Amino acid sequence: MPTDTKSHPWMALSAPGAIDAMLAEIGASTVAELFEQIPQDHYRKTPLDMPPALTSEMELRRDLVTRLKRNGDCEVNLSFLGAGVWQHHVPAVVDEIVGRTEFATNVWGSYQSDHGRNQAWFEFSSQLGALLNLDVVQLPVYSWGCAIGHAMRMAARITGRSKVLVSQLSDPERLSVIRTYCQPRDMDGSIEVVTLAADPATGRLDLEDLKAKLGDDVAAVYFENPAYLGTIESEATQISKLARAAGAETIVGVDPASLGVITAPGDYGADIVTGPVQPLGVHMQCGGGAGGFIASRDEERYVRTYNGFLVSIAETQREGEFGFGLACPHQNSYGMREDGNDWTGNSTYLWAIAAAVYMSLLGPEGFAELGRLIVSRARYAARLLADIPGVSVVWPDGHFKEFVVNFDSTGKSVAEINTALRTHGIFGGKDISDEGLNLGQSALYCVTEVHTAADIRRLCDTLKEVLA
Numbered sequence: 001m002p003t004d005t006k007s008h009p010w011m012a013l014s015a016p017g018a019i020d021a022m023l024a025e026i027g028a029s030t031v032a033e034l035f036e037q038i039p040q041d042h043y044r045k046t047p048l049d050m051p052p053a054l055t056s057e058m059e060l061r062r063d064l065v066t067r068l069k070r071n072g073d074c075e076v077n078l079s080f081l082g083a084g085v086w087q088h089h090v091p092a093v094v095d096e097i098v099g100r101t102e103f104a105t106n107v108w109g110s111y112q113s114d115h116g117r118n119q120a121w122f123e124f125s126s127q128l129g130a131l132l133n134l135d136v137v138q139l140p141v142y143s144w145g146c147a148i149g150h151a152m153r154m155a156a157r158i159t160g161r162s163k164v165l166v167s168q169l170s171d172p173e174r175l176s177v178i179r180t181y182c183q184p185r186d187m188d189g190s191i192e193v194v195t196l197a198a199d200p201a202t203g204r205l206d207l208e209d210l211k212a213k214l215g216d217d218v219a220a221v222y223f224e225n226p227a228y229l230g231t232i233e234s235e236a237t238q239i240s241k242l243a244r245a246a247g248a249e250t251i252v253g254v255d256p257a258s259l260g261v262i263t264a265p266g267d268y269g270a271d272i273v274t275g276p277v278q279p280l281g282v283h284m285q286c287g288g289g290a291g292g293f294i295a296s297r298d299e300e301r302y303v304r305t306y307n308g309f310l311v312s313i314a315e316t317q318r319e320g321e322f323g324f325g326l327a328c329p330h331q332n333s334y335g336m337r338e339d340g341n342d343w344t345g346n347s348t349y350l351w352a353i354a355a356a357v358y359m360s361l362l363g364p365e366g367f368a369e370l371g372r373l374i375v376s377r378a379r380y381a382a383r384l385l386a387d388i389p390g391v392s393v394v395w396p397d398g399h400f401k402e403f404v405v406n407f408d409s410t411g412k413s414v415a416e417i418n419t420a421l422r423t424h425g426i427f428g429g430k431d432i433s434d435e436g437l438n439l440g441q442s443a444l445y446c447v448t449e450v451h452t453a454a455d456i457r458r459l460c461d462t463l464k465e466v467l468a
Contacts, residue, residue, distance in 0.1 A: 082446025147292030149181025240269025260367030281358025
């Protein structure tokens with residue numbers, strides 16, 4: 001008896017007979033036989049309550065557009081959300097280039113058909129390396145959290161140790177990804193994640209707690225600069241020295257948009273650097289557009305521990321011409337499968353091209369101008385917010401792009417305030433009151449180059465109204 005009698009209008013392999021043909025090819029009698037290793041109690045007991053398939057493209061489009069209109073986007077609304085995906089200006093030429101078919105459709109392909117893909121990837125790595133003052137930059141992985149996880153596993157492979165130290169004020173989402181990469185304790189490759197205390201007066205790492213927890217079992221110290229809550233780590237050089245003295249690697253997380261005004265990690269002793277690529281010309285994409293880079297010095301002990309693709313340049317037989325290709329490709333999961341350093345997926349390579357275009361447009365002066373603009377507007381916003389009765393800015397001195405705003409004295413919760421702001425077409429800061437950071441009713445506000453002085457005054461005037 002056939003297992004399918006009618007094809008789904010938008011699923012090619014649902015045509016009548018397709019499933020039976022595939023089952024016959026692999027020698028299975030039923031679809032259930034393919035998944036017999038899955039325990040029965042893992043299966044859903046009742047079918048999903050799905051609407052009937054829309055057989056008309058016109059009906060489908062109308063249904064999708066109607067649903068999408070229910071969303072509130074940051075083009076119509078004024079947004080002060082950040083915390084991992086930030087609203088930055090994306091020049092039109094970036095979209096033009098990443099939308100070209102030789103890039104947008106070329107997931108992989110041979111060297112003969114890449115149409116400059118490897119060269120574009122090399123430009124990404126070389127430009128970002130110049131920003132970081134490091135020599136080796138891997139093609140981006142799925143997210144910043146994934147990049148941190150891979151970097152910690154790199155440090156464990158280099159040192160032979162199995163403990164990493166991170167700030168207690170870390171982003172819970174990134175910390176969750178880190179714990180996943182470091183694996184449960186009962187697994188052979190488990191890495192213990194230990195949190196470091198933060199100075200309550202500054203939000204920065206407590207150096208005394210760092211000294212107490214550093215030992216010959218620590219593979220790496222990880223800190224962000226700027227940090228999750230926007231603070232700038234003024235003792236970055238000292239942290240690196242302490243880690244190196246204990247035989248541990250220093251892993252730094254950095255927002256590349258800050259590098260026009262903040263010292264490059266390579267200049268204060270970072271061994272491995274991670275960060276997001278989304279600020280470099282990638283749209284927010286409904287919360288997507290994510291990707292994370294990994295970088296290091298050009299030393300064999302680091303290069304041999306990367307998990308993904310490194311693009312290099314070489315001279316050719318014709319003078320003045322260069323070739324671009326993958327370096328050390330055998331050590332990832334494409335070359336060695338389960339014996340590779342770590343799993344390597346297709347990842348977010350298109351965003352590497354977007355970032356290459358973006359960085360080439362800005363140049364050194366452009367990054368400096370961008371950084372100064374963000375700092376000045378964030379400070380302006382923090383000053384105006386702090387003048388509102390009942391509102392205070394936590395750690396007002398020294399922050400980049402993001403800062404913590406406390407509402408304890410207003411008598412209202414962040415959730416209530418954000419709901420009220422939404423009725424005025426404003427997305428307030430990220431509610432961090434339930435993240436276990438001991439900051440009370442606080443929100444993480446983000447201000448970038450897209451926010452004008454008028455936008456900031458509108459936020460403050462609206463806050464005064466909803467708090468009255």
